[in-house]
Amino acid sequence: MDRLQSMRVFAKVVEQGSFAGAGLALDMSNAVVTRHVADLEKHLGVRLLNRTTRRLSLTETGLIYLERAKQILQDVDDADAMASSQSSKPAGTLRIYSHLGFGQLQLAQLLPRYALLFPDVKLDVTLSDHAVDLVEEGFDIGLFIELQKFDASMIARRIGLSDIILCASPDYIRQHGMPLKPEDISQHICLNFAYEQLRHHWPLFIDKRRIDVPITTKLVSNDGNLLRQCALAGMGIVIRSSFTLGDDLSSGRLVRLLPQHHLGTVAVTMVYPSRRQLSAKVRSFIDFISATFPEPESDPWQAA
CATH class of the missing domain: 3.40.190.290 (D-Maltodextrin-Binding Protein; domain 2)
Structure with a gap:
């Protein structure tokens, strides 16, 4: 049993709302999708999904497992992307969106440090109180606060609780x-x-x-x-x-x-369109912010 692949299939079934939809998205037969989920449930010894002829729903255990599985899969993809990007030198223009208040009083202190580490990256920064569509407006990465909305398909990493x-x-x-x-x-x-x-x-x-x-x-x-x-x-x-x-x-x-x-x-969240095949410049900024704010469940902005 390829447990990571089974976790991916399980997450895709939930995302698509059906075994057939997951099969189409993953280019797998319905039988293979069903087998992956069944093997995962057998391995865990619990039911993850309630199945009826009309719909699927997560069990309470399935909901908890899904959240942890998604984080594990993201970490694996991030590790792969980081390893593959090491051969590329961060360069080019990095387009960043940030919430106005965070940009003025926090990002303004961070960008000089980032620029020293990655001198070949040119920064194009937009600050606003209004949420934006990162993909439609051509941003590589965004820093949002909790009250702002962003596309649920985006990859989101909390960096702190203010x-x-x-x-x-x-x-x-x-x-x-x-x-x-x-x-x-x-x-x-x-x-x-x-x-x-x-x-x-x-x-x-x-x-x-x-x-x-x-x-x-x-x-x-x-x-x-x-x-x-x-x-x-x-x-x-x-x-x-x-x-x-x-x-x-x-x-x-x-x-x-x-x-x-x-x-x-108020949660502050780093958001970017995809974790797959990230450019070296985007990966460098993600890693920089993640290293700067290593404890996402704490408030790093409180004065000592």
Whole structure:
């Protein structure tokens, strides 16, 4: 039994929604596809798929196994692609899309380091708050945040989880005091995003407990950088994803408030159209970002 091939066939059956569809996609007979799935289930000693005459559905075990199998298959393909690309020197123009805030405050620090490592790669970078179709618009790679949508067929690798935190300038804290508990925020001046769900309350989390804190809003804006600049000027308390703060916290320009609390997390994801036959320039950037952010389930942008 070729277990990796059986895993590929199983994943393709789920993707296509049928054995026949998987057979067409993989250029295999229906009998061969069925045998691969049956052999895999026999090897594991569990049922992965529920089969009826009309449809297929994953069992609970099948759903868990599928996610792990997809990651294993991606890692194998990535290893193959990395090995085959070693003979090619990264060169040419690399077109990168990035979420605006991440690009301005994080990518801007990363690109000089990448450029030193790969001097023959020319960088063409587009920043925007709007999601794009990477393939249609000719991008090699994209860096998205959780609220942005991208094509489900893209290869996606999370690079980190960014906490949404409360901050204020030292001047503001000197004038208005340091909030010591979530309820204290109600007595302060807040700089708020123009989201309806945040208009009257900020939901603060500690562990799994949620506290909805009524707020007094001095400024509302759809532009995060405007809110940040006003917070730096001492105008009020702001909520920001950690990746949008740059070195504001480590430099002391802003101070994190209620450090045990946050307003949730935002995933930052690296997205690219295909893991097969990646060019050396694309592979070099993927490896660079992966090495820079080796712990995708943590927040690498928090100040120490």
